[in-house]
Amino acid sequence: MKPEISVILAYFEGQRWLPRAIQCVQAQDRPSWELVIVDDGSKQSPASLIYSINDERIRLIRIAHAGKGAALNVGINAARAEIICFLDQDDVMLPGRLQLQLGAFARKPEPDVVYSDYERVSEDGKLIDQFISYQASSQKCLHNLTRGISPICMQTIMIKKDTILKLGGFCDDPKLAGLDDSEFLIRLFLSEPILTYQPGFVQQWVEHGNNCSKSAQFQEGRLILLDYLSKLARKHSLLRKELPYIHFHVYYSRGLYCLENRIPNRAWLEFLMAIRHKPLAWQGYYLFLKSLIFQLIFLR
Secondary structure: OOOOEEEEEEEOOOOOOHHHHHHHHHOOOOOOEEEEEEEEOOOOOOHHHHHHHOOOOEEEEEEOOOOHHHHHHHHHHHOOOOEEEEOOOOOEEOOOHHHHHHHHHHOOOOOOEEEEEEEEEEOOOOEEEEEOOOOOOHHHHHHHHOOOOOOOOOOOOEEEHHHHHHOOOOOOOHHHOOOHHHHHHHHHHHOOOOEEEEEEEEEEEEEOOOOHHHOHHHHHHHHHHHHHHHHHHOOOHHHHHHHHHHHHHHHHHHHHHHHHOOOHHHHHHHHHHHHHHOOOOHHHHHHHHHHHHHHHHHHO
């Protein structure tokens, strides 16, 4: 029987988290679902775990290591449902998510994308904070995403498969290093889909020491993303207007990473680049001076 929703999970060396991810999907009472796990060439295959669960709703696809974007595309193409949502291997889908969000697709006009709220928790399950969204237009979402405050994130969207395919899926460049979702969302907003906000917490983003966003590779991925968006902006005047904010956010975020990891000699250069693109943003000047002071302290 064809499922109503396909949950796509791109998996890579996540043995410690996968059992919990599978269990939280199995806890969804309704509607009918399938879980498509795409193993992106892990050294230790999750096959033995998945086959031991013996749930015909769970499918495993194994590919040569190609990056998260490529793995998501394989899962999307293999999905049997017309509606898709995503689950990172280390995150938690909250009870009732699928039923809550699927119901929003019955509204008129019928949405292309439904999104909701999420929580950030520590690895032991303690609540860190909550992110409550709101109904927004595609243009508003694009405007806010370029400033790092998007009301929509991949953790909470439920989206028509056809909408994804019309956009060409996710970027499969492995150098994007976890920023493939930002690149996809910007292309999504530029296509002006019908967006519907469904209030309610549907997912937990779990913070731990191995989060991709804490890696040096992720910071290099910001520059790759910047290059992709600069090229995309040539075709979209709306995105061109946002480019100064994108540049600022990229270099500002890279500067923060350098400060947090005690690399002040690189931090002040990143903040200087941020200032060049948004000269009136006081945060850039403050952290530029802070990183210079730190460097002087370290040189003593």
